[in-house]
Amino acid sequence: MTKFAPSERALRCATLRAPMFTNIENQGLYRAIPPGFLKERAKQLGLDHFPDLEILREKIAAFQDDLRILEIGVGEGRALEWLQQNFRSASIVGLEACEKQIENLPTELTSNANTQILNQDILDFEPAAPIHVALLLWSAFYEFNPEEKAELLSRVYRMLVPGGFLVIDLPREFFAEALSDKGEFQVHVYGGQQIFHHLISDEELDRLAKRLGFGSVEKRGYQTLGSVKQERALFILTKA
């Protein structure tokens, strides 16, 4: 397993900046990375084999008719492509806060008649119809500060049908070029760009989700099998 030493710059950022950040500040990284960066990272980690989505396949398929899926943070379309191929008749709304990521999406994904891609922030989004499955994959929940995390969960809770669920995917370890080691609030560097993380413990996530109304939180651990192997976990938050 590769270990990365924190760079001087990242450590300086971590100590000099107030630990609080906003999710919008983190958009800087997504605007700056070149097209294909996420695809390459996904390949390195083995996320291009969709271990996260394969775990969810049966649970998603249990909603038989009129399935509506919300993907929060489409990025370069890794998960969206899997969803379009495996749930052909589902209506999919893909939200992406970073306009540049949307511009770089392949037309095969954007021209799919069942998919709507919106350049919108989840923290401002109201769906036209209730959602069965909401997905926040590949670590993005860490990129919201504690208040934003609560706002995100209560907003998604309101969107879901009873029995619907939100999936949050989080790494148990990081493969950054550099990272500060500052506990709950961290600065990471990917592609030469810094991004802020607020790490939430499993217990805190469980407590927060239940306080905001979710009936159950199920945790499913897995390991990615790319050239970099990473321990990760899916948290499935179900509305009773």
Ligand SMILES: C[S@@+](CC[C@H](N)C(=O)[O-])C[C@H]1O[C@@H](n2cnc3c(N)ncnc32)[C@H](O)[C@@H]1O
């Ligand atoms: C690591 S990528 C994940 C891409 C994709 N979900 C996947 O699994 O391959 C995270 C994406 O979430 C987007 N994002 C971050 N905060 C967001 C927000 N508040 N609303 C919508 N999208 C957001 C980022 O711009 C980025 O493209």
